[in-house]
Amino acid sequence: MDQLRFVSGDWQDLLMFLKTTNKNVRLVVLDYRGLSTVPRDVFWFVKKHKQILEICVDEGHHIAKS
Template sequence: MKFMKTTKKSIILVVLDYAGLTTVPPQVTWMLEEHKRLKYIAVHHGYKIETLHRDDLLNDKNVEKFACRKATVKRSQHG
């Protein structure tokens, strides 16, 4: 977060599915409003990458995609 506040470059944030960032859409809106350099959020869905532009997330219902579930995906465990 500190990097996003101090950089002069545009940022693309990459997350593993929507819940990898948050499951609370207002948090996404807050992050985009707070970090003007954050231009895109790229969401990895395992078989494809979805790119969401900040303007689309701030101005329409795309941000509701993040209200997808209550917990993150369980990844493989090292045993």
């Protein structure tokens, strides 16, 4: 965990990071509600921020990748 960067913050921190980086991003959330309860909002968000290459959701017993 000590080797990971940008592992904490809020929604505004994420938006600022995405606006200022050219690097590819793997977004990790604790559950689907961490993204949104409206699937089309998640689709729009990922489509707008092309640097998000993968979303990982911690489901407790394993990690689901999208």
